[in-house]
Each structure stands twice: as structure tokens, then as C-alpha cells.
Amino acid sequence: MSSNLPCIIIGGSHAGGQLALSLRQEGWTDDIIVISNEAYYPYQRPPLSKALLAGKLEPHQILIRPQALYEKQNISFLFNTSVEKINRQNKRLELDNGNSIDYQKLALCTGARARKLEICGAELSGIHYLRSLDDVEHIKADLNNQLKPQAKPSSIVIVGGGYIGLEAAASFTQLGHKVTVVEAANRVLQRVTAPEVSNFFTRLHESYGVSIIENKQVAEFLKQTESEINRVHQVLFSDGTVLPADIVIVGIGVRPNVELAEQSGLEVKNGICVNEFAQTSDDNIVAAGDCTLHPNTMYQTSIRLESVPNAMEQAKSAAAMICGKQKKYDALPWFWSDQYDVKLQIAGLNQGYDQTIIRGDSVNTKSFVVWYLKNNQVIAADCINRPREFMFAKRLITQKILANIAQLSDDTFDLSSLFS
Amino acid sequence: MPLIKYIDHSGNEFEAEVEAGKSVMDGAMDNMIDGILAECGGCCSCATCHVYVEEKFLPITGEAEGMEKEMLSAVNDPKPNSRLSCQIIVNQDMDGLVVHMPESQY
Numbered sequence: 001m002s003s004n005l006p007c008i009i010i011g012g013s014h015a016g017g018q019l020a021l022s023l024r025q026e027g028w029t030d031d032i033i034v035i036s037n038e039a040y041y042p043y044q045r046p047p048l049s050k051a052l053l054a055g056k057l058e059p060h061q062i063l064i065r066p067q068a069l070y071e072k073q074n075i076s077f078l079f080n081t082s083v084e085k086i087n088r089q090n091k092r093l094e095l096d097n098g099n100s101i102d103y104q105k106l107a108l109c110t111g112a113r114a115r116k117l118e119i120c121g122a123e124l125s126g127i128h129y130l131r132s133l134d135d136v137e138h139i140k141a142d143l144n145n146q147l148k149p150q151a152k153p154s155s156i157v158i159v160g161g162g163y164i165g166l167e168a169a170a171s172f173t174q175l176g177h178k179v180t181v182v183e184a185a186n187r188v189l190q191r192v193t194a195p196e197v198s199n200f201f202t203r204l205h206e207s208y209g210v211s212i213i214e215n216k217q218v219a220e221f222l223k224q225t226e227s228e229i230n231r232v233h234q235v236l237f238s239d240g241t242v243l244p245a246d247i248v249i250v251g252i253g254v255r256p257n258v259e260l261a262e263q264s265g266l267e268v269k270n271g272i273c274v275n276e277f278a279q280t281s282d283d284n285i286v287a288a289g290d291c292t293l294h295p296n297t298m299y300q301t302s303i304r305l306e307s308v309p310n311a312m313e314q315a316k317s318a319a320a321m322i323c324g325k326q327k328k329y330d331a332l333p334w335f336w337s338d339q340y341d342v343k344l345q346i347a348g349l350n351q352g353y354d355q356t357i358i359r360g361d362s363v364n365t366k367s368f369v370v371w372y373l374k375n376n377q378v379i380a381a382d383c384i385n386r387p388r389e390f391m392f393a394k395r396l397i398t399q400k401i402l403a404n405i406a407q408l409s410d411d412t413f414d415l416s417s418l419f420s
Numbered sequence: 421m422p423l424i425k426y427i428d429h430s431g432n433e434f435e436a437e438v439e440a441g442k443s444v445m446d447g448a449m450d451n452m453i454d455g456i457l458a459e460c461g462g463c464c465s466c467a468t469c470h471v472y473v474e475e476k477f478l479p480i481t482g483e484a485e486g487m488e489k490e491m492l493s494a495v496n497d498p499k500p501n502s503r504l505s506c507q508i509i510v511n512q513d514m515d516g517l518v519v520h521m522p523e524s525q526y
Contacts, residue, residue: 021452044461064461066450073452309459309466336465343487345465387487391467391494416494 004030005102007322008093010083010260011109012036014045015289015311015318017064019107020075022319030104032075035095037082040133041067046308048136049164050338054171055140059133086264088282105322108272108280108287109315110257112306117159117250121221126232127248130164139249143177146246153177154246157235159218161188163337164251166201169210170339180211180243182235187214193350194370196362197382201339204366208340216241221248254306256291269293271304276328278318286318297330298398299349299379305333332398341385342366347393348380357408359389369393371408378403388415395419422515426471428455429523440512444505444519445469455521462506467491469505471519481508481517496524 007023009016012034020032044062051057070077078095085094086106094100114129116122126146128139146154154177158165161183169179181188187198202212217238224233234242258268267273267281271293278286278294289311293304313331320327335346353372360368362384369389372380377400381393392415396403399419407413421437424447428434438447448456448469457468464487473481484492484503492502505519 025452025454046461046463064449069450069452308461312457312459334459334466336460336463338463338465343465385487387465387467387491388494391491395494 005091005104006031006033007105007107008032008101008103009034009107009109010093011111011289011291012038012040012042012077012079013109013111013289013311014042014064014308015111015315016107016109017042017070018312018315019109019286019288019319020070021065021073022316023322024073024075026319026323026325028319028323032073033078033101034075035078035081035083035093037080038132038134039079041065041070041077043133044308045131046336048133049130049167050171052133052136053130053139053168054174059137062133083260086260088264088266088285091284104284106285107318107322108261108285108291109289109311110260110272110287110291112254112256112290114250115253115255117218117252119218119220121223121232124221124223124230124232126246127221127250129250130168131254139247142247155244156180156247156249157182157243157245158249158251159235160251160253161185161212161214162191162251162253163189163335165249166205167337167339168249168251169205170208173205173208173210174340178209180213181205182216182218182237182243183212183214184217185214188212193382194356194372196356196358196368196370197344197384200362200366200368200384204340204342221245254290256304258291261287261291269302273302276317276330277321277326278314278329279321286321288314288318294329296333298332299351303333303349307333307335309334332394334394343385343387345383345387345390346380347383347390348372348378348397350380350382353379357405359409360386360411369408376402378408392416392418422510422512422517424510424514425516425518426453426455427518427520429521438510440510442510444471444503444508444510444517446506447510448505455525456505457525458506460506464488464491464504464507467495467504468525470495470522470525471503471505471508472499472522473501473503473508474518474520475501477514477517480513495522497522 082096114131158181219238220236222234261272262268272287317327317329337344350372355373357371362368367385370382378396383390426434434453436447436451459468460466
């Protein structure tokens with residue numbers, strides 16, 4: 001035990017775990033305490049809707065690092081504990097178990113939570129969200145309980161055709177369940193991709209037997225008429241139609257966990273405001289991960305990202321800041337999604353694009369690229385089973401290299417020649 | 421447990437005992453060895469765990485194929501012995517394996 005006060009990290013997430021270890025690498029010798037409202041050491045969140053839900057991985061296989069490493073680095077964890085209040089004046093945290101704890105430095109890695117659907121029947125059992133390991137365990141247990149005696153597959157309704165919804169649909173389908181994805185907009189992934197990519201994923205899912213319904217708003221979750229059991233039985237839509245549902249998964253986006261920061265008077269917008277060194281408006285407090293709104297020079301705006309690379313890299317900057325060093329965080333955002341035999345890799349942010357160019361056949365094959373351009377410069381790319389183009393896309397965007405339509409669209413043009 | 425040696429671009433050497441069944445990337449992550457970023461956590465999506473396998477071990481580790489090979493064709497300074505370390509699953513035969521980490525991952 002050091003005689004100095006500890007650095008406390010709120011959130012045992014990708015960002016929280018990385019920040020703790022990076023603190024040691026940056027030379028922090030005082031105590032480090034991670035306060036987590038979950039019961040586990042930091043784990044990989046992306047597999048939750050993929051391999052974990054599909055039963056290909058077990059919970060212990062998704063830990064980011066082994067428990068022994070945290071112990072060796074003298075990093076302690078308070079599990080199942082929530083911080084109720086940050087008192088910045090006294091540098092003290094009030095915990096939900098009634099205790100309080102003083103900090104020397106504080107890091108907010110509070111992440112984001114699933115956005116809740118607030119409609120009639122939302123409180124019925126059988127309605128799930130998919131954000132944490134516990135969520136997945138509950139879904140799996142519920143599925144096992146609901147399996148009919150004759151082992152008929154369950155009818156699963158997924159509300160929301162975003163990445164989480166589609167990945168869950170792929171996982172459930174591979175387990176043999178009957179899946180319907182319901183999307184309120186006129187196409188899946190509408191918020192994040194071009195129509196060609198949406199259409200591709202709709203066709204892909206339909207080819208595996210998933211039913212995708214667009215332009216449909218959920219109005220209410222219904223239980224069995226005159227039943228005593230408060231369990232979802234049907235989903236009622238605003239057009240009056242209904243779908244049977246043994247289980248419902250709601251995947252309609254997330255909300256950043258900014259309330260603690262906000263109540264303590266830190267600057268908060270759509271995320272906890274930090275600078276390029278992950279510092280908040282308080283010199284003693286940094287923040288990293290899904291909860292932060294941070295500057296990005298590539299896109300000349302402040303952005304909030306829901307991504308693992310963002311959490312890990314920003315955490316490294318935050319740890320350096322705590323140790324008095326400035327390590328600028330200004331990486332190109334990138335994302336990935338695995339569904340069936342398709343790997344989607346996304347380089348950059350397509351917000352504000354004025355042109356799209358397709359490389360490959362987006363209709364008849366499972367391998368193509370959509371380039372997003374703004375003022376003739378590639379600003380983002382969706383790469384479907386095109387890992388090589390994904391790698392080049394990252395370089396085209398970060399190095400601001402211009403490529404013309406023919407070079408981008410012609411599959412016989414070697415993109416590597418743009419870099420020589 | 422197989423002992424894996426990681427050498428960074430400046431020649432600094434790090435050794436880690438890596439359980440069979442884990443990847444060479446896991447070995448670096450679990451022992452805080454810099455030079456392997458592992459942004460995607462090991463699902464062959466990012467190519468930030470690129471290593472050069474010392475030639476004599478290539479018959480044991482095998483060469484890159486498919487998705488991994490395509491990713492590697494577009495990294496900085498690809499070589500015939502390039503691998504993504506998340507795709508090298510450690511077994512007993514790999515005791516003593518040596519991998520070199522590229523400068524671009526720092």
C-alpha cells in the first residue's frame with residue numbers, strides 16, 4: 001500500500017482495464033483501484049452478440065487479460081459496486097454500499113448503456129437487451145427455458161436492424177431459431193451505411209432464413225390474453241399487425257453514461273467532453289472510451305465513438321495524462337462486424353459524404369467495397385470480405401491520398417500503386 | 421508451457437510462457453509486451469498484431485492464408501514470413517519460437 005491516495009478508475013471496461021495497465025507502464029507507483037458495477041474482470045464486448053451468443057465461446061474465454069496480470073501489477077478491483085456521486089472539491093467518491101473513497105486522480109470509463117424502448121409491455125419478461133455478459137447469460141438461460149418440449153425452435157423478434165440486431169440475428173439463426181428483424185427506418189443499418197450495404201445485408205440474412213421487416217414501428221409488447229404470466233407473447237406494431245414472440249431482443253442504440261460527470265459539474269454534451277489528451281474540464285479527471293466526446297482532427301469535429309480501438313487507444317492517452325505526459329489521441333476510427341461468412345470492416349466515418357463508389361459486385365457476390373468520398377477525397381470505406389482494401393482505405397484516408405473513380409472502382413487496378 | 425521470444429524493432433527481447441491453445445498475440449497481451457496492439461482482440465480484423473516469424477520456425481507456425489494473407493499484403497513492409505500473431509495458436513512444438521515485431525506498431 002502506498003501512503004498516497006490512489007488513482008481510481010470508474011468502469012471495468014475495455015477502457016478501464018487498459019487504463020489501469022497503461023498507468024503502470026507510464027510509471028504510476030501509487031495504488032490503482034478499478035470500480036466496476038459488473039462482477040467480472042474486463043472482458044471483450046464484441047463477441048457478446050457473436051461467438052458468445054452463438055455458444056462458440058464461453059465467458060472465461062473472453063477476458064481481455066488474465067486476473068493474474070492485474071494482481072501482478074497491483075491493480076485492485078471493487079466489483080458489483082457503483083459510484084453514486086463524485087465530490088470534486090474533496091476528491092471523494094460516494095459508493096452505493098454507503099462507503100466513500102478518496103482519490104488522487106480519477107478516470108471515468110463509464111461506457112454506454114443500451115437505449116431502452118419505453119412502450120407498453122416493456123416490463124414483461126422475455127424482453128432483453130444485449131450489452132453485457134450478464135445480458136447474454138440471461139438470454140441464453142431464457143432460451144433454454146423457453147424451448148418447447150418437442151424442441152421446436154423459438155420465435156425471436158429483434159427490434160432494431162443495427163449491427164447488434166443483425167449480429168444477434170446471425171447468431172440465433174445459426175442456433176436454429178426462427179428470427180425476425182424489425183426496423184423502423186426504410187432499410188437496415190440506415191444510420192451508418194449506404195443503401196448498397198443495407199441491401200446486401202438484408203439479402204444475406206434472408207438467404208439464411210431471417211425475415212427482415214422494414215418501415216415498421218413497434219407499438220406494444222403483449223402477453224397472452226387473460227394469462228397470469230407476465231411474459232411477452234406477441235409484438236404489436238403501429239399498423240395493427242402482430243408477430244408471435246417467445247423472446248424479444250431490443251437493439252436500438254446506446255446512451256453514454258454521462259450522468260455522474262454531469263452531476264459533478266464536468267463539461268458534458270453528447271458525452272463527457274475531453275481534449276486530445278483525454279482530459280476533462282477538471283485537471284484531476286480524465287475520461288476514455290464510449291462515454292467521451294473528443295476532438296478528431298481528421299474530421300475536424302468532436303466525435304463520440306462506440307468502438308474497442310477507441311477505448312483502448314484513448315485509455316493509453318488518459319493514463320499518460322494522469323502521469324503528467326501528453327500523448328495525443330487522434331486515431332482514425334474503424335469498426336468491424338462478423339455475420340455468417342461475412343466480415344465487414346469499416347474504415348473512417350462516412351458522415352457528410354457527397355459521393356459513393358463501388359468496387360466489386362455488391363449484388364451477386366459477397367465481396368465488395370463502398371468508398372465514401374467528400375470533395376473527391378475518400379473519407380470512409382465499407383469493406384465486405386475485402387481485408388486488403390480495408391487496409392489500403394485506412395492509409396488513403398489518413399494520408400489524404402487522392403484516388404480517382406476508375407482507380408477506386410476498377411478491381412484490376414492495384415491500390416498499392418497509390419502509395420509508391 | 422512453451423516459451424515464446426518477442427523481439428522489438430530496436431532489438432529488445434521479451435520472453436513469455438504462453439499456454440498451449442492461446443495465441444502468440446495473447447502471450448504478448450497477457451504479459452504487457454509492447455509492439456502488438458491487438459486492436460480487434462484477436463479476430464483477424466485489424467492487422468495490428470503483425471509479426472515476422474523467424475524463418476526456421478515457419479514450418480511449425482505455417483504461413484498466412486486466406487483473410488490473414490490478404491490483410492498482410494497491405495500492411496507496411498510485408499515479408500514472406502509475416503503473420504498476424506492472433507492467428508498463430510501456440511502448441512508444444514512452438515517452445516522457443518521467436519517473433520519480431522515491426523516498428524509501425526509502436
